[in-house]
Every structure is written in structure tokens, then in C-alpha cells.
Amino acid sequence: MKHFVVMTGLTVLLTSTALAETSAKRIALSNNYAGNSWRQAMLQSWETITKPAVEAGIVAAADAFTTAENQATEQAAQIQNMILEGYDAIVVNAASPTALNGAVKEACDAGITVVSFDGIVTEPCAWRIAVDFKQMGKDQLTYLAEKLPEGGKLLEIRGLAGVFVDDEISAGIHEGVAENPQFEIVGSVHGDWAQDVAQKAVAGILPSLPEDIVGVVTQGGDGYGAAQAFAAAGREMPLIIMGNRQDELAWWKEQKDANGYETMSVSIAPGVSTLAFWVAQQILDGQDVPKELVVPFLRIDQDGLEASLETTPAGGVANVEYSLEDAQAVIAAAK
CATH class of the missing domain: 3.40.50.2300 (Response regulator)
Incomplete structure (x- = not known):
């Protein structure tokens, strides 16, 4: 399968074109659940990639929020609060593919970009990033x-x-x-x-x-x-x-x-949250991004066990994080 390289150097990020277009934009992560190691790794990956992006002025904010329970009603209320807070984009790992559609539509109607990943939503105005x-x-x-x-x-x-x-x-x-x-x-x-x-x-x-x-x-x-x-x-x-x-x-x-x-x-690699971040940033930057994006799952076979275990932290999950360039490649492949 394809492995994506993590690009951590801010010089790489800053040399990409038109990033100034999103320097004042604020992105929020709406996450429905954090009660296992995958979700913890997903949130850590978000922090690892978005913090340097904020510090570099690529976006103004990339705040993460997790509901206390895996309840669609609670997450819908969370999204409505994000609308009131004036975020420019909301990245969603959804408790339900359909129960959040009303809140997602409210966000879209308010001019907010909504990108769902992992637990995707079916509301047509949102973008979807999923593995098969x-x-x-x-x-x-x-x-x-x-x-x-x-x-x-x-x-x-x-x-x-x-x-x-x-x-x-x-x-x-x-x-x-x-x-x-x-x-x-x-x-x-x-x-x-x-x-x-x-x-x-x-x-x-x-x-x-x-x-x-x-x-x-x-x-x-x-x-x-x-x-x-x-x-x-x-x-x-x-x-x-x-x-x-x-x-x-x-x-x-x-x-x-x-x-x-x-x-x-x-x-699925927990770092898919970082792909969702960059996809939201690209949409806010005015790029043409297909509504449906598919990424490969991460598979480990018998002969790759030792190498994968060596790079997976105790209590963690085998992972791949995504750079802006990775996101641009995924977007281009979907066109």
C-alpha cells in the first residue's frame, strides 16, 4: 500500500502557494468520542500537525473539541456552538452518518466549510473522507x-x-x-x-x-x-x-x-484527522476539492510486524500523518 511521508518542516509548508488566503481562517475539530487508543492517537496527530500550521500563520486556529458521550444530540449542539463561535471550517468525526445532518446543514448555510472523516455524514453540502x-x-x-x-x-x-x-x-x-x-x-x-x-x-x-x-x-x-x-x-x-x-x-x-x-x-490510520485538516484548509484557500475522497487503510502482514511494532509507541496505534502535499495528492487523485 502507499505510505505517506510526514512533512514537519515549516519551510515546506510556507513555500506552498496562496497559503496567505487562509491565514485569518479558524478551523475546529468536532470529535464524538475519545475513549480508546485510536481516538487518543487521532487527537494527538491533529495537535502534532495543526500546532505548527497555526504557529506558521497558515491558519489562525485549529481547535479540537470532544463530546463527553458518543451522542449525536450532544455533538449536534457542539456544532451549533461552533457556528455561533464563527469558525470558518468544521472538521467532523461524526457519531452518526445522518443524525448530525441538520446541524451540518446549518453550518453550511452559515457559510462554514464542513469536512467529515472516519465517521462521515451524508449531508450533501459536506465533504467526506473515508476508507473503504x-x-x-x-x-x-x-x-x-x-x-x-x-x-x-x-x-x-x-x-x-x-x-x-x-x-x-x-x-x-x-x-x-x-x-x-x-x-x-x-x-x-x-x-x-x-x-x-x-x-x-x-x-x-x-x-x-x-x-x-x-x-x-x-x-x-x-x-x-x-x-x-x-x-x-x-x-x-x-x-x-x-x-x-x-x-x-x-x-x-x-x-x-x-x-x-x-x-x-x-x-484506518488515526492520522486521517490531519488529512481532514489540510483538506479543509485547501477548500478555504479556494481550491476545487471533490466532495468524496478515499484514502487507503493501513495493513500490517506477518513479514511487516516487527518494523511496525518498532515504530508504534506503547499504548498507541500504528499511524500515518499527512502533510499538505499528501492532501494535495489525494485531492488530485480524486479528480
Whole structure:
């Protein structure tokens, strides 16, 4: 897959054309949830990239706000406050693809640019940046079919209920099962993309599941918790798809060294928030930006495990952050 290079030098940023057009512009991040390592990394990436941009005068502000609960009504109120505060652009990681549309439309009607990413919105006036989450789900079954051609019983761990990302990944997993009918999903729980939640949920359902679970399909942030639950129950360890979290990669490395355990890991990079920032800046700069932008997901295979683990901080997530030039390349590719 393509890897994007992080450009941190302010000289690189300042040599790009027409940046003075956005020097007085203020951008806000509306985030619906921060209760797992991916979201924490996403917010840290935003700070890492936007702080130098503000200091360099590329934009006047790039403030981040997170709601206390994953509630669309609370996030809608947050967006309405941002409208009153007079932000020029709002970057949104949404609690719902549809429930925020009214607030998003209010922002657009007020002349505010709205860019949604990860958890996108369907309101036509907004821009959308997403990976093909459905394909991410299907790819898990493609991998399982290669490693376990005889198939078998699967446990599905889903993310946050009602969120676009959860629905899309799950739909892709089920499409993958339909295309590989040697597999059967015999249980499903919500892990909320958090290893502690996933561990409790898997521990709760395991007694009702058959002994011969061959694989666990996941959404990210849940693989290590699933492994802990299987180990605590004394169950044979299935092939668990991982989600690029450091604890997952470290556990995988231990198992690989001990017994040759094989799997793969896939997730959207938390640094997609930085791509959304630069896309908003480019729109404010008057650039022609397509409403739909797609970025690749970040996949780690067996032979790339050690290198990825080495560069992933403890408690963090394998990540890619985006420069202005990366954003311009993504925009150009979409045209």
C-alpha cells in the first residue's frame, strides 16, 4: 500500500502557494468520542500537525473539541456552538452518518466549510473522507480463506453501535462470509473498539459458543482483549484479526516468536484527522476539492510486524500523518 511521508518542516509548508488566503481562517475539530487508543492517537496527530500550521500563520486556529458521550444530540449542539463561535471550517468525526445532518446543514448555510472523516455524514453540502470500510471487512475473510481454506466457525467483534464505521465493516465481513460460505459467524458482540470492553464482551459470550472457533473477525482495538478472553477461558487460540494497536502487535509478536502464530492487522490510520485538516484548509484557500475522497487503510502482514511494532509507541496505534502535499495528492487523485 502507499505510505505517506510526514512533512514537519515549516519551510515546506510556507513555500506552498496562496497559503496567505487562509491565514485569518479558524478551523475546529468536532470529535464524538475519545475513549480508546485510536481516538487518543487521532487527537494527538491533529495537535502534532495543526500546532505548527497555526504557529506558521497558515491558519489562525485549529481547535479540537470532544463530546463527553458518543451522542449525536450532544455533538449536534457542539456544532451549533461552533457556528455561533464563527469558525470558518468544521472538521467532523461524526457519531452518526445522518443524525448530525441538520446541524451540518446549518453550518453550511452559515457559510462554514464542513469536512467529515472516519465517521462521515451524508449531508450533501459536506465533504467526506473515508476508507473503504466495507472492503476492510471483506479483506478479513479473504485472508481467512487463504489461511483456513476448510473454513469454520467465527466470532465477530463489532465497534460502537450505530456508528457508520461499525455498520460498514460489519457489512463487509458478512459479504465476505457470503462469498466464502465455508465460514459461519456463530456469535457477535460489541467491543466498542476498546480492548477492555472487548475482553469483557468476549468473556461473556464464550461459554455459549462452540469449542471449535477458528477465527475472530474484528474492527480494531479489540484483538488483544479477545486473545486475553480466550486465554483466560482455557480455549484454543483462534486466528484473531488485529487492528494496529500496540498491545495487539506486541501480543502477536510474542505468539509469533513462541509458536509461529500468524495473522494480519488492519485499520484506518488515526492520522486521517490531519488529512481532514489540510483538506479543509485547501477548500478555504479556494481550491476545487471533490466532495468524496478515499484514502487507503493501513495493513500490517506477518513479514511487516516487527518494523511496525518498532515504530508504534506503547499504548498507541500504528499511524500515518499527512502533510499538505499528501492532501494535495489525494485531492488530485480524486479528480
